Amino acid sequence: MLNKKxxxxxxxxxxxxxxxxxxxxxLQDGVITDENRLVAALPTIKKLLADxxxxxxxxxxxxxxxxxxxxxxxxPVAKRLSELLGQEVIFAADPDVVGPNAxxxxxxxxxGEVMLLENTRYRKEETKNxxxxxxxxxxxxxxxxxxxxxxxxxxxxxxxxxxxxxKENAVGYLMQKEIDFLGNAVNNPERPFxxxxxxxxxxxxxxxxxxxxxxxxxxxxxxxxxxTFMKAQGQEVGTSLLEADYIEYSAxxxxxxxxxxxxxxxxxxxxxxxxxxxxxxxxxAEGDIQPDEMGLDIGPKTRELxxxxxxxxxxxxxxxxxxxxxxxxxxxxxIAVAKALADIDAVTIIGGxxxxxxxxxxxFGDKMTHISTGGGASLEFLEGKELPGVAAADDK
Numbered sequence: 001m002l003n004k005k006x007x008x009x010x011x012x013x014x015x016x017x018x019x020x021x022x023x024x025x026x027l028q029d030g031v032i033t034d035e036n037r038l039v040a041a042l043p044t045i046k047k048l049l050a051d052x053x054x055x056x057x058x059x060x061x062x063x064x065x066x067x068x069x070x071x072x073x074x075x076p077v078a079k080r081l082s083e084l085l086g087q088e089v090i091f092a093a094d095p096d097v098v099g100p101n102a103x104x105x106x107x108x109x110x111x112g113e114v115m116l117l118e119n120t121r122y123r124k125e126e127t128k129n130x131x132x133x134x135x136x137x138x139x140x141x142x143x144x145x146x147x148x149x150x151x152x153x154x155x156x157x158x159x160x161x162x163x164x165x166x167k168e169n170a171v172g173y174l175m176q177k178e179i180d181f182l183g184n185a186v187n188n189p190e191r192p193f194x195x196x197x198x199x200x201x202x203x204x205x206x207x208x209x210x211x212x213x214x215x216x217x218x219x220x221x222x223x224x225x226x227x228t229f230m231k232a233q234g235q236e237v238g239t240s241l242l243e244a245d246y247i248e249y250s251a252x253x254x255x256x257x258x259x260x261x262x263x264x265x266x267x268x269x270x271x272x273x274x275x276x277x278x279x280x281x282x283x284x285a286e287g288d289i290q291p292d293e294m295g296l297d298i299g300p301k302t303r304e305l306x307x308x309x310x311x312x313x314x315x316x317x318x319x320x321x322x323x324x325x326x327x328x329x330x331x332x333x334x335i336a337v338a339k340a341l342a343d344i345d346a347v348t349i350i351g352g353x354x355x356x357x358x359x360x361x362x363x364f365g366d367k368m369t370h371i372s373t374g375g376g377a378s379l380e381f382l383e384g385k386e387l388p389g390v391a392a393a394d395d396k
Contacts, residue, residue, distance in 0.1 A: 012053035018141035022148040023059035044172035054109035066124025068095040090115035098136035134161030147172025150374035152389030189315040198223030199320025207383040222322035269299030278327035297323025298333035307340035319351030342367035351378040
């Protein structure tokens, strides 16, 4: 999985190159409100243009569910990309994505020119990896480059199906970076290796916990999923998030950590309140959560415990917030972890999703070694799963 052909290994001069990007950006009244994903795609696009490639970009946006929805058109992306690249990005406005406009524009492309197709999910075959749409996409180009890590865990036409009909398939710089950082962190980390898992559910991270216990020196559990672990240790958790079906599993993981000699840390104190509300009166509970109270963040002693656990780490992977960080009064735990990672001399990898949002919102983004662009994809990577979008690229 880690030895894929990249854009540095292909000759693109005079060739049409179909590039799958992740332009699934937030739009408000047709205006892009966060353009991180566009900026992240620029190095690959610029490299292909500079090498004389005829570049055809494609991406999905939102969930149009197989029909054209004007509010999910990629037209605003073409406009903003033109500004960011300093050259026109021709937009092929075909409701069926590969229609007369797209074909004509692709045919007319000259070396160093770039165009963008309409939202790939306007076609219902896209998410089903249907052969007809895969062939349509492949008919436009000679070479395929996948630079959309955010969708690498799904087998769709525009990232997997299309590769069967191309003479060459490579990964872009963004994809390469994700493979290098996440792959090396998990398979060949500099030690001590610490993983921090948060977020609401144990059930969504079962395989991740299991896989990481074979690899890490320390595993830290925070966020909503911590209460199922606390319950497994016989603690009362009141009305906190609890997955009763996973109490036994959590107990097994505590036992597995002991057997493997992995330090497993769960909260020693908790910020609790009686209702799920930023302004609810709260207190710090240490093992005495009352029946009508719920945990909404890790407490001050836990923040210190977790910060001390990463202090001498050389590799840290973090996925999932420590509390309800969207509510300012319950964001202190997530802030403390972000700050602890910003202060250490280690490879720090943020596994997409909420933790990436938290780190960026809190202003610690530039202090991290790598912030993954794919929440679901990075989780599956940490589980040790093969990602279809990566596997489909040619080996070097």
